[in-house]
Amino acid sequence: xxxxxxxxxxxxxxxxxxxxxxxxxxxxxxxxxxxxxxxxxxxxxxxxxxxxxxxxxxxxxxxxxxxxxxxxxxxxxxxxxxxxxxxxxxxxxxxxxxxxxxxxxxxxxxx
Amino acid sequence: xxxxxxxxxxxxxxxxxxxxxxxxxxxxxxxxxxxxxxxxxxxxxxxxxxxxxxxxxxxxxxxxxxxxxxxxxxxxxxxxxxxxxxxxxxxxxxxxxxxxxxxxxxxxxxxxxxxx
Numbered sequence: 001x002x003x004x005x006x007x008x009x010x011x012x013x014x015x016x017x018x019x020x021x022x023x024x025x026x027x028x029x030x031x032x033x034x035x036x037x038x039x040x041x042x043x044x045x046x047x048x049x050x051x052x053x054x055x056x057x058x059x060x061x062x063x064x065x066x067x068x069x070x071x072x073x074x075x076x077x078x079x080x081x082x083x084x085x086x087x088x089x090x091x092x093x094x095x096x097x098x099x100x101x102x103x104x105x106x107x108x109x110x111x
Numbered sequence: 112x113x114x115x116x117x118x119x120x121x122x123x124x125x126x127x128x129x130x131x132x133x134x135x136x137x138x139x140x141x142x143x144x145x146x147x148x149x150x151x152x153x154x155x156x157x158x159x160x161x162x163x164x165x166x167x168x169x170x171x172x173x174x175x176x177x178x179x180x181x182x183x184x185x186x187x188x189x190x191x192x193x194x195x196x197x198x199x200x201x202x203x204x205x206x207x208x209x210x211x212x213x214x215x216x217x218x219x220x221x222x223x224x225x226x227x
Contacts, residue, residue, distance in 0.1 A: 030210070033216075043218035045216060088154070098156060098169065098170075100153075101154040102153050
């Protein structure tokens, strides 16, 4: 079983829709990251969370440590949001280099 | 955005040949990482560095070596490339390690390596 599971694997939405991407993990963590990989391949960090909620523009990330679950929400989705969204966790006791990554959720927003 | 570049961006090589990929960052970040990305897998850590000449293995380090002689450069070497090493390789850097309270990683554009 993968330590970090994302759902759905693929998601198609119409422009303007509210989108939710989920991340569940099986290890104890001290932080969780959300990243975005553009169609051209570039990867950027969106959020790092250890509790509660963070908001940046139309993106909202939440985490429930007790339930080992995080969600990434996109409000008023736009075709430029089309990308792969990746969840990664920092586990307790891991080395300074070790994030565990999910396989990603591919989002396509149609105009 | 951190200035982090990778070279080459694309490479095709033959089985058994040595290959070196270069990562260069201009942010004076202490930590640097090499990942590979393959279909059906998340990003997987190959090696990372926590300072000049200080490196450690990641989860998929077999067949790879690294060197860091300067803060800004982190080299990944495939001593004898195999077809299983066909992948997209990403370099990243961060000011602090993953245990720090804030450790955003900045990624390079990736190198697509094909081993025939």
